[in-house]
Each structure stands twice: as C-alpha cells, then as structure tokens.
Amino acid sequence: MTRTKTVAWAGGASYLLMVGLLVGGATRASGTVHAVGSLLAVSLLVGVVRRKPQLALTMTLLGSTAVVVGTPSSVHEGLAASYQGQYLSYLAVDLVLGFIVATCARRASIVAVAVSVAVQLLVIGGFAHGDNLTINGVIALLAMAASCMAGLLSRERREHAVVLRAQEVAEAVTAERLRIARELHDMVAHSIGIIAIQAGVGSRVIQTQPAEAREALRAIETTSRETLSGLRRTLVSLRQADRGTTVSEQSPLAPSPGLADVEQLAAATADAGVRVDVRRNGEQRPVPADIDLSAYRIVQEALTNVVRHAGTGHCRVTIDYGDEELSVEVVDDGRGATGNGSAHGFGIIGMRERVGLLGGRLSAGPRPEGGFRVAARLPLPAPVGVPVEAR
Known part of the structure; x- marks a missing residue:
C-alpha cells in the first residue's frame, strides 16, 4: 500500500x-x-x-x-x-x-x-x-x-x-434454504414415521409379546441413531459452509445416500410393518450425484407416505435405468387417500420441486384399481460418444 x-x-x-x-x-x-x-x-x-x-x-x-x-x-x-x-x-x-x-x-x-x-x-x-x-x-x-x-x-x-x-445472492440463499428444507423433511419424516409405527407396536405388545416389543425398541433405537447422525452431518456441513470450508475438507462426513441404498431403506421400512418389493430394470450404472440423491429421496418420501397413510403391508418400488432417463415408481394397494399431498405436509411438494429442478416429470395420485402411485422420470445426460477413427 x-x-x-x-x-x-x-x-x-x-x-x-x-x-x-x-x-x-x-x-x-x-x-x-x-x-x-x-x-x-x-x-x-x-x-x-x-x-x-x-x-x-x-x-x-x-x-x-x-x-x-x-x-x-x-x-x-x-x-x-x-x-x-x-x-x-x-x-x-x-x-x-x-x-x-x-x-x-x-x-x-x-x-x-x-x-x-x-x-x-x-x-x-x-x-x-x-x-x-x-x-x-x-x-x-x-x-x-x-x-x-x-x-x-x-x-x-x-x-x-x-x-x-x-438478486442472484438472494435467489441462491432462497434456493439453498429450500434444498435444506427438502433434505431435512425427507430425512426426518421417514425416520419419525418408522419410530411412530414401532412405538405403537411396542406399546401394544409389551405385556403379551416381550420379544416383539424388544425388536420394536431396537428398531426405534437404530432409526433414531441414524436420524441423529444424519442431522449432525447436515449441521456440521452448514457450519463448515458458514466458515468457508471447502468440500474437500468435508471428507470425514458420510457420503449422500443414493439408489444403491434403496435395499437398506426397504429393510428399514419392513421393520415398520410394510414389506417393500424392490425391482431394478435396465442396465444398472452410476448416474450423476444430484439425480442419484433425488431419486433416493423420492423413493424415501413415497415409502414414508405408504407407512403413515396407506394402511397396507406391502408396496413395490421399481427403478428403471433407461437410455435417456431414470424412472422410479412406488406403488401400493392401500387406501390411496393422500391426494395431492397437501393434507399431509410437504412431501409431494418437495418431490415436485426436486424433479422440476432436474427437468423431469412427476405424477402422484390414487390408482383406479386402488392404492396410490408415485412415478418420477428424471432425464439422464447424454453419454459422451467415443470418436471412431476414419480408415
């Protein structure tokens, strides 16, 4: 100077x-x-x-x-x-x-x-x-x-x-707040739904079936620990972002969930009393991280709605790896009374926001034959072609 x-x-x-x-x-x-x-x-x-x-x-x-x-x-x-x-x-x-x-x-x-x-x-x-x-x-x-x-x-x-x-900064802050709200909702709502179901089961059978009550309490403990761990990771990530911490410095944190964790999600849902049949079609391959996380969150929220509102013990999750898009579908044979989701919080609204940000399409509603169906189509980026040498 x-x-x-x-x-x-x-x-x-x-x-x-x-x-x-x-x-x-x-x-x-x-x-x-x-x-x-x-x-x-x-x-x-x-x-x-x-x-x-x-x-x-x-x-x-x-x-x-x-x-x-x-x-x-x-x-x-x-x-x-x-x-x-x-x-x-x-x-x-x-x-x-x-x-x-x-x-x-x-x-x-x-x-x-x-x-x-x-x-x-x-x-x-x-x-x-x-x-x-x-x-x-x-x-x-x-x-x-x-x-x-x-x-x-x-x-x-x-x-x-x-x-x-x-204006750009304000819009970025708003978008980040919405993203955090979706993440917290998708993560907490599913876990709280399972905990509520297991707590109800445990309270009913604690006198007559102590073994099942212990299993319910064990499921509550496991789900609670996983939820607390997820919340802790989110809070640590937010605090590190406030201090200007780079992504590379967050390596000790667990990676974000994806479609590879759907089976684990299905097992946790089964503990809540809803058996999940997971089907995968097409050539299974890695997809971009944002699409992978959004697809997982859509399945998670749909299963949460099945556990809390469908009144059924079975549902089906179908994951289709297409050439141009990734499709996920969750179908149950329950009451089908969730409508557009407005009566039960922001679950379907969050799904629509996720799909909209990725340029995809979402349909959610009761099926004519009974039950409820959630289907999302997420466009995949075009694969990079390998140039062919001219002879």
Whole structure:
C-alpha cells in the first residue's frame, strides 16, 4: 500500500514537471503541440486519479490552464482549428471529470462539474475573442457534457450490476434454504414415521409379546441413531459452509445416500410393518450425484407416505435405468387417500420441486384399481460418444 501511494504521488509530481517543461521549454511550438503533450502527460496521474480524484482534477485544471495561458495563440490556425490548439489540453480535465462522475458521490460530482465549467469558460472567455469565443465555449461545453454522460452511464451500469448481484445472492440463499428444507423433511419424516409405527407396536405388545416389543425398541433405537447422525452431518456441513470450508475438507462426513441404498431403506421400512418389493430394470450404472440423491429421496418420501397413510403391508418400488432417463415408481394397494399431498405436509411438494429442478416429470395420485402411485422420470445426460477413427 505504501509503495502504491509513493508511485501515485511520484506520478503527480512528474505531471506538474512535464507541464512546466512544456510551457517554459517549448515556447516556439504551436498550441496544438503543447495541448497534445499535456494530454500525454495526464497518464502520469493514473495513480492519483484512483486514490484522490478531486486532487487529480485540481492538478489537471492547473496544468491545462497553464498550457492555455502560457502558449501564444496562433492566429493563422483559423476558426475551426482554434479549439484544436491550446484549448485541447482541457480534454484531460474532461477525462478526470468523467471518472469522478462515474465513481464519486453525487455531491462531489456536482461540485467537480461546476468548478470545471467555471474554470474552462472563464479561461476561454479571457483568451478567446470574436467568433473563436463562441466556438471554443460551445466545444468545451459539449466535451464536458460527453464526459459526464459517459460517467453517468458507467455509474448506472455498475449500480445495475450490483443490484443484479444482490438478486442472484438472494435467489441462491432462497434456493439453498429450500434444498435444506427438502433434505431435512425427507430425512426426518421417514425416520419419525418408522419410530411412530414401532412405538405403537411396542406399546401394544409389551405385556403379551416381550420379544416383539424388544425388536420394536431396537428398531426405534437404530432409526433414531441414524436420524441423529444424519442431522449432525447436515449441521456440521452448514457450519463448515458458514466458515468457508471447502468440500474437500468435508471428507470425514458420510457420503449422500443414493439408489444403491434403496435395499437398506426397504429393510428399514419392513421393520415398520410394510414389506417393500424392490425391482431394478435396465442396465444398472452410476448416474450423476444430484439425480442419484433425488431419486433416493423420492423413493424415501413415497415409502414414508405408504407407512403413515396407506394402511397396507406391502408396496413395490421399481427403478428403471433407461437410455435417456431414470424412472422410479412406488406403488401400493392401500387406501390411496393422500391426494395431492397437501393434507399431509410437504412431501409431494418437495418431490415436485426436486424433479422440476432436474427437468423431469412427476405424477402422484390414487390408482383406479386402488392404492396410490408415485412415478418420477428424471432425464439422464447424454453419454459422451467415443470418436471412431476414419480408415
């Protein structure tokens, strides 16, 4: 930081030195040469412009005015070329003015514009005569207006970009909250449903069938531990994300569940009194992680609804690995009274959100022959083709 500050101040001193050399050391050169030289010299003020734009404007006003005052006007240049002479040096002022309008506060910008207009018009009015006065004054005003408009456009684009960025951040936060809500719902609802069923079974048979009661309590303990472990992983992941922890640092955490864990899910559901028949069709192969997790969560939520609402002891899960899409279907022969899911929480709503994010399709509703059916179709990415060498 100190080095940058030193370079900036050295550039400012070099600018003033260059302007002094132009005015005092090249007295026979034309006004256009002096003006071009001062325009080139303003590049030395880049550091000052970034750190102290008002100071840079003051220095360019002094330098440009010195060029105008210290350079004799050429009466042979003509009216059209008169502004292209020494007054051309004020373009350096306009460049700095545009930067101030684009980056500084509005009050500072208004003061900078007012000072620039006053100084330029006073100098032009004092050293230009006749038609030259009108032409030079109009051109000076147009140049300042152009620089201010460019600065305003730059400011508006930057403010618009900030607003868009804020909207993107808000949308990302909302999407993450929805994702976390779906994960917690899918994970907790299934486990609590099993615990409720097992607790009911245990309370009914604890006096007459102690062995079954112990099995129910064992299932409750296992399910509770798994749920607590899942909640702990979720909370640890959220805290690590708050601290900016990278994904690679989360390796000790267990991987997310997927279709490979459906059999384990079916076994846990069987402990709750619902036997699950799992069928897999097509060529079983790894699928993208987001599709794998979403398919598992859909099956999990559908089984939770079967346990809690269907009133049946059997259901079927079918997983079909197609060429272009992955299909999962959960069918039961129960009451089929869950409707659109609105009466029993957000289960089917969460399923629709998951499928929608992946560009898939979901159908959920009672079957004509009885029972309930949940079917999801998730598009799979096209496989990367292997190029065939031409012979």
